Amino acid sequence: MEIEIATSEAARRLGVSSERVGQMLRSGELRGRQLDDRNTWLVSLASVQDRARVDVGRGRPWADHTVASVIAALSDGSQVDAKTHQRLRNTSVEQLWRKIAQAVTVRRYRTRNTEIARPHLALTGESAIDRIGEKLVGESRVLHGYLREIDLEDLIDDAGLVEDGDGNLAIHELRASEPKWAHGSHAPRALIAVDCAREPSTRVRSAGLRALEDMRVHWLGQNT
Template identity: 60%
Template sequence: MAEISVREAARRLGISERRTREMLRGQELVGRQIDGHIWQIDATSVQDRARADAGNGRPWADHTVEAIVEALSDGIKIDPKSAYRLRRTETNQLWRKIAQAFTVRRYNARNLDTLHPHLALTGESAIEQIGERLVGQARSLHGYLHGMSLQEFIDEAGLVAAGDGDLVVYQLRSGGMYDGGASWIGDEYARRALIAVDCARSASTRVRSTGIRALDEMRNTWLATSI
């Protein structure tokens, strides 16, 4: 796993070193401490955060993200405050605000096929759920962990942290209902809006454009039916 200093992470994100440390403590970035005070930060988490940078303003609370994801995915009625935010947030900003609620960690795994039961698939691993099909087999497995803690998953699957790993694990930044995640995210597949968001944060131009287009369609459908 490639790691960088707090100073370098701050430079790449265009923020202060103090704010970078706050993001580490809030699990908005993935890192570890050496000797109890020196931070080493996963460079990939900085790259993912930079792509999902939503500009000014605090990240949305979990309950707001949950309400908006369910409204976009299933047309579920939401509270007025969340509805207001969904109406006022354009798609290119919307996917970033949702993405900010989650951390992304990458690992090398011995056998990806055995890991599916523990994951709600998302991003390019579930792109067919939003009307697209990738040619050939995806090179990596993307999913939200459910049913166990991250540490249990790491131990059981023999995972090794790697910035360019072929297993990409998404989790609520706050931990949600338990370390493994929250039940509203999904079971076999993540909710359609989350799949679109995780495609939008991809480094692949095709996957990213598919995610943004799908999320825009969901938002327009919601706007048309929520008047």
């Protein structure tokens, strides 16, 4: 059973106000549920811990178009404007993955058969780690992916999904997503690396950071 905490405790752990926690719950940045009085929330501890991992401290989150431009540039060499070029040059890989990850929400579900969901996903994170030149020992317990060509409610019905913070299916959603890439079997390489970097597994996280830094160095070498 998923552990839940009060909004005040979530606020303390994240270093924000309870009002901000409420905003994050309504936007999907945090998972939680409203109690019967509709004014009280219980917040998923796992989602708070995940959000804490992507915290970059002070500074405004990057705009959606900036996140999308950086993902495209690092994944396929696309050009960016001068301001984004400067960000790519001056942002450390530790800050870079967090800036992108702030635009991604992850919801975990439990299903009896992840293979029903697989055809509807653009795989990411450790489920697509081979795309960034790494391999896992054994098979990942969790299937990670972005929805493609299906609504979440339809997938919930088709695959019998039940929301579970420790479930075997992780549905990622990029706020800055562009539909053109969500038709392929895998997410863009830079996004795969970012989703690996946010994982608690040291090996998966390190693989994501290495790949993202290699992409950044390569892009700067081609665009300096």
